[in-house]
Amino acid sequence: MAGYPQFELDHQLCFALYTASRAMTRAYGPLLADTGLTYPQYVTLLALWRDPGQPRSVGELGERLHLDSGTLTPLLKRLAAMGYVTRSRDAADERRVLVTLTTDGLALRDRLAAVPMAIASCLGMAPSEGMALRDQLTTLTASLEATR
Amino acid sequence: MAGYPQFELDHQLCFALYTASRAMTRAYGPLLADTGLTYPQYVTLLALWRDPGQPRSVGELGERLHLDSGTLTPLLKRLAAMGYVTRSRDAADERRVLVTLTTDGLALRDRLAAVPMAIASCLGMAPSEGMALRDQLTTLTASLEATR
DNA sequence: CACGTTCATATTGCGTGCAATAGGATTGCG
DNA sequence: CGCAATCCTATTGCACGCAATATGAACGTG
Secondary structure (H helix, E strand, O other): OOOOHHHOHHHOHHHHHHHHHHHHHHHHHHHHHHHOOOHHHHHHHHHHHOOOOOOEEHHHHHHHHOOOHHHHHHHHHHHHHOOOEEEEEEOOEEEEEEEEEOHHHHHHHHHOOOHHHHHHOOOOOOHHHHHHHHHHHHHHHHHHHHOO | OOOOHHHOHHHOHHHHHHHHHHHHHHHHHHHHHHHOOOHHHHHHHHHHHOOOOOOEEHHHHHHHHOOOHHHHHHHHHHHHHOOOEEEEEEOOEEEEEEEEEOHHHHHHHHHOOOHHHHHHOOOOOOHHHHHHHHHHHHHHHHHHHHOO
């Protein structure tokens, strides 16, 4: 009574991806709990920590994170409410909103310095495997987004 | 000025996973639009199509899909409202709610028979690569969930 | 057979994701 | 310069995810 092998859950790349992504997000929970951050908020800070003195527009962050303003605007307001970033209109172009790390937001980078290693220890794979997997996923994302 | 290489966005497996998973979900959107299904609803139907005559409890579905009742209960109510499943208390154990495919819900399996192939053609990789990636992700999920 | 414990699902609250739309700023073309 | 097209962000609406809690059913021990 198989008949529809293409629908078998465990054969589907999409399902493995969906499940792994949520498992990863859950794994970050306990590591971020002290700071009150969610995983998407943490990722947003990763983008800002890259060059701490440099304000980023909502659009730049969205392009970097593959998120739109409908997600970022409220997320950034929460980061601002927690005191980790400030939001202000760009004087040179009043359409843009610039997001800047605060001292507290930058300080989080030190408080969370051990997080990547802690996650790495939960992956059950060698760093080289993780990097290979990461590169395959990045390629996959590019293919999926090219089909739009 | 690097200083924190462990925080580089493009070095993070978690971010590649997060981005790829959302890209995959978006890729399903147009393919499911005709049926009114979301991707999580589609995955739930995959679990039910496996053995169409067999009712599944909310708990069984949750274990299979790695989702809890907070997600599944409203999702299943929407599937029921669309006429694709029915929900009823198990007479043998009134705590349990049994989810059963309707005729329409089963018919979707034929209407969507081409979807897996359509997705496969967007992945930019050979089937064997996709299967290998899927298996790595499944292993990763197991490792992440073992650390709970 | 009472009754405390465990189990299965539902509800609540909050934070995403994302499509669709709105609203104000800037740009470019005539 | 005027103004339509474009750009950028915000808002709205809906559907997840998931932790925490509630509710009612079933079970187990005395």
